[in-house]
Amino acid sequence: MADNPRKGALGDGIREGERTVKENGEGERGTLSRRQVLQTLAAAGGAALIGASAEVFAENRISGWPDRKGMLTDLTECVGCRTCEKACNQANRLPEPEVPFDEKSVFEKKRRPTASAYTVVNRYANPKSSDKPFYRKVQCNHCNEPGCAAACPVRAYTKTPEGAVLYNKDVCFGCRYCMVACPFYVPAYDYESALDPRIVKCTLCHERVKNGGMPACAEACPAGTITFGKREDLIKLARNRIRKNPDRYIDHIYGEYEVGGTSWMYISGIPFDRMDFPANLVEKPLVEQTKGFLSAVPLVLTIWPALLGMCYAATRNKEGKE
Amino acid sequence: MKEDIFVKEESFPARFTDKLLMGMPLSEYARALITPFNVVAMILLCIGFPLIGIRFAKGLAAVTHASNEYPWSILLGWGLFAGVPLSATGYVMATAVYILGYKRYHSLVRLGVLTGFMGYLFAVIYLLIDIGRPWRIYYPMAVSYGPTSVLFLVAWHVATYLTVQLLEFSPAILEWINARRSRKWAILITIGMTVGGVILSTLHQSALGALFLLAPGKLHPLWYSAFIPVFAFISSIYGGLCMVIAVSTVAAKWLRERADRNFLDNLDPLTVGLGKAACIVLFVFFALRLIGVAHDDNWALLGTPYGFWWLTEVLLFILVPGVILTVGVKRSSARIVRWGAFTALAGIILNRLNVSILMFNWNLPNHFRDIVPPAREVFIVLSIITFHILLFRWILNRMPVLREHPDYPEEHG
Numbered sequence: 001m002a003d004n005p006r007k008g009a010l011g012d013g014i015r016e017g018e019r020t021v022k023e024n025g026e027g028e029r030g031t032l033s034r035r036q037v038l039q040t041l042a043a044a045g046g047a048a049l050i051g052a053s054a055e056v057f058a059e060n061r062i063s064g065w066p067d068r069k070g071m072l073t074d075l076t077e078c079v080g081c082r083t084c085e086k087a088c089n090q091a092n093r094l095p096e097p098e099v100p101f102d103e104k105s106v107f108e109k110k111r112r113p114t115a116s117a118y119t120v121v122n123r124y125a126n127p128k129s130s131d132k133p134f135y136r137k138v139q140c141n142h143c144n145e146p147g148c149a150a151a152c153p154v155r156a157y158t159k160t161p162e163g164a165v166l167y168n169k170d171v172c173f174g175c176r177y178c179m180v181a182c183p184f185y186v187p188a189y190d191y192e193s194a195l196d197p198r199i200v201k202c203t204l205c206h207e208r209v210k211n212g213g214m215p216a217c218a219e220a221c222p223a224g225t226i227t228f229g230k231r232e233d234l235i236k237l238a239r240n241r242i243r244k245n246p247d248r249y250i251d252h253i254y255g256e257y258e259v260g261g262t263s264w265m266y267i268s269g270i271p272f273d274r275m276d277f278p279a280n281l282v283e284k285p286l287v288e289q290t291k292g293f294l295s296a297v298p299l300v301l302t303i304w305p306a307l308l309g310m311c312y313a314a315t316r317n318k319e320g321k322e
Numbered sequence: 323m324k325e326d327i328f329v330k331e332e333s334f335p336a337r338f339t340d341k342l343l344m345g346m347p348l349s350e351y352a353r354a355l356i357t358p359f360n361v362v363a364m365i366l367l368c369i370g371f372p373l374i375g376i377r378f379a380k381g382l383a384a385v386t387h388a389s390n391e392y393p394w395s396i397l398l399g400w401g402l403f404a405g406v407p408l409s410a411t412g413y414v415m416a417t418a419v420y421i422l423g424y425k426r427y428h429s430l431v432r433l434g435v436l437t438g439f440m441g442y443l444f445a446v447i448y449l450l451i452d453i454g455r456p457w458r459i460y461y462p463m464a465v466s467y468g469p470t471s472v473l474f475l476v477a478w479h480v481a482t483y484l485t486v487q488l489l490e491f492s493p494a495i496l497e498w499i500n501a502r503r504s505r506k507w508a509i510l511i512t513i514g515m516t517v518g519g520v521i522l523s524t525l526h527q528s529a530l531g532a533l534f535l536l537a538p539g540k541l542h543p544l545w546y547s548a549f550i551p552v553f554a555f556i557s558s559i560y561g562g563l564c565m566v567i568a569v570s571t572v573a574a575k576w577l578r579e580r581a582d583r584n585f586l587d588n589l590d591p592l593t594v595g596l597g598k599a600a601c602i603v604l605f606v607f608f609a610l611r612l613i614g615v616a617h618d619d620n621w622a623l624l625g626t627p628y629g630f631w632w633l634t635e636v637l638l639f640i641l642v643p644g645v646i647l648t649v650g651v652k653r654s655s656a657r658i659v660r661w662g663a664f665t666a667l668a669g670i671i672l673n674r675l676n677v678s679i680l681m682f683n684w685n686l687p688n689h690f691r692d693i694v695p696p697a698r699e700v701f702i703v704l705s706i707i708t709f710h711i712l713l714f715r716w717i718l719n720r721m722p723v724l725r726e727h728p729d730y731p732e733e734h735g
Contacts, residue, residue, distance in 0.1 A: 025365035044587075050625055090601055112390060112391075113390075114390065131529050147536055149470075150470050150471065150473055150536060151471055151472075151473065151536055152468045152473075153462040153468045153471040153473040153474035153477050154461045154462050154465070154466040154467075154468050154474075155466050155467060155468040156466070156468075171455075171458075171461055171465060171466040172454070172455070172458075173453055173454060173455045173458035173459060173462075174453045174454015174455050174458075175453050175454075175473060176388075176393035176394065176453075176454075177388065177393075177471070177473045177533070177536075178534075179393035180393050180534075180536070180537055180540070180682075181392065181536040181537060182692055183537075183538075183539050183540070185390065187390075188390045189390060189393065189454070190381075190454075191381055191382045191386075191388065192380075192383045193377055193381050193387070193454075194377070194380055194381040195378070196455075197381065197382070197454035197455070198454070204722075228416045276618070278539050280539045280685075281538075281539055282539075284539075286536050287470060288534060289535040289536055289538060290470075290472050290535045290536055291553050292548070293472065293528070293529070293532040293535060294470070294472065294475070297475060300521060300524055300525055300526075301521060304517075304520060304521045304524060305517055305521065306519075308417075308421055308517045308520055309517070311421050311422055311437055312420070312421045312423075312513065312517075315421070315422055316423070317421030318423065
């Protein structure tokens with residue numbers, strides 16, 4: 001564990017690392033064990049000297065846990081029945097909501113996941129026919145390389161081989177940097193709790209999935225909106241649907257590449273930004289954004305003392321003349 | 323100075339009145355405490371501290387505007403993100419004097435180190451109020467490591483640097499309690515601590531900017547830049563320099579009797595000297611901000627309302643103080659330099675609030691309504707600022723900071 005701090009956090013460290021080491025003798029970028037960080041560092045340092053940075057940064061593919069599961073939400077199918085919200089609430093033993101799950105008035109306002117709801121459904125106008133609105137289910141997207149995990153100073157987040165991004169409240173001290181980092185505004189925090197606050201978010205029903213089941217919302221959905229399966233298969237399925245019904249769907253699988261790809265993906269009949277999906281996301285995993293800075297840290301640690309020592313020596317040397 | 327008369331007394335009550343009550347009998351000391359300033363301070367503490375109690379009884383929701391979209395409120399926006407660059411005083415002054423050999427600034431080193439130490443101490447206090455489970459604050463250091471996190475680095479560095487600054491300031495404490503032998507050791511480690519302090523400061527000052535690298539879609543593109551760690555570090559340098567100007571100005575005005583001749587006589591020329599350094603760094607920072615816009619080719623955004631706000635920050639609060647400082651330095655006017663320094667400090671605070679609060683989530687609906695802090699939170703912040711000032715004054719009143727201790731001349735640490 002100690003020499004592979006990212007194993008849990010970003011999933012594919014050990015497995016991917018070992019495989020690629022055997023195959024091509026190099027760690028794979030995008031998966032960060034400490035060894036690989038050091039390699040990257042050494043490479044980046046070397047590259048800075050010899051000007052070969054393009055080579056070092058050329059490979060940027062994330063394969064992640066190969067068999068990880070995911071979900072595909074077909075936003076054209078959703079009828080806004082909120083059965084998924086109810087199933088989620090029951091499966092996770094969350095507190096009873098103030099407004100019952102068959103109440104449609106909740107759609108008048110946009111909602112978000114909270115400390116007492118892992119998932120919510122919002123309604124959006126359909127530009128083509130006003131009597132058939134679109135609905136969007138919101139919950140954690142379970143990123144391939146989660147920003148929350150990259151942000152967490154106590155490694156409370158784990159990307160599991162099954163696909164879920166899990167949060168461990170036992171090490172969390174409540175800094176909420178994960179919430180700052182999450183591009184989807186997903187983690188909710190228990191601001192009402194004085195001494196026992198925690199982050200709350202969808203777990204992709206990890207326990208059920210591990211025991212061979214499927215997430216409660218997917219199982220409960222009567223409209224066939226949510227499909228559970230291997231992420232790879234879901235991408236093929238989504239492509240097929242888009243190809244067969246080009247009039248029904250826009251040509252975009254949301255989550256295939258956004259912030260390095262997510263386990264939960266969406267296809268839609270209208271552009272995603274009209275349903276409040278963040279449209280300005282980078283395609284690289286968020287962890288890439290801070291990698292350059294963190295790589296510079298050991299350089300400062302080693303170079304500064306020598307540099308400052310030199311300044312000190314130089315001014316002392318000058319002292320006699322002043 | 324009254325307390326010097328008592329220095330040789332050995333009995334405990336004498337030491338007590340000498341060290342803690344500034345040489346006054348208890349009744350006289352208590353009377354001396356009743357001043358308009360202290361009364362206002364007391365009122366603020368009486369409002370703010372119970373509110374801190376409410377935070378720990380009813381949760382953050384009861385006192386802050388923090389929400390699921392806005393995880394960080396002004397407790398951190400002010401206390402950590404604005405507070406830490408203003409506390410760059412310690413490493414800036416120690417570097418100038420001990421490493422770069424600007425010995426004539428010696429009389430300002432202790433003030434700089436104390437300002438820095440207190441700034442970090444209070445940044446931690448703001449943090450302890452804000453984080454969910456403050457008793458776990460050591461977790462990143464001992465229980466569960468998240469080395470891919472920039473905040474992990476910040477946690478380690480702020481903790482370490484707080485210790486380093488305490489050690490850097492320790493000669494003043496040890497002179498105060500007359501611990502001659504320990505003081506000798508404390509003086510010996512000065513250079514080591516200074517070098518360590520610069521390294522730690524370089525990294526965590528920049529890290530406080532780098533934290534926001536993880537939120538590319540959330541922070542407005544005029545403030546989000548790959549250079550944000552460099553912005554944060556470079557601006558901390560003039561933040562530290564200007565803060566020394568500001569704190570020494572205030573101290574020389576209101577705690578004049580605690581300062582010695584050397585401090586007071588040299589203050590104006592030293593202020594001009596600090597202003598000279600600060601204005602150079604300000605112009606560097608100004609250029610860097612332009613480069614930041616050029617690097618991402620965001621020029622078109624300058625024509626938007628957010629662009630006007632950016633221009634306000636960069637022209638009024640970076641360029642203008644730079645010009646004021648230049649004029650002050652050219653005319654050798656400490657007064658003008660002080661004006662420049664205060665404007666520059668306002669600019670640092672504005673910049674950090676922009677990054678952490680005002681321009682964060684700029685694209686959410688109701689953004690400007692959702693970031694307004696409730697009065698309760700404002701009073702918490704005001705009470706902590708008050709406590710900060712009171713503790714600072716308490717130390718300046720007692721320990722040899724603005725003066726040399728008569729028993730420890732010359733080799734002033």
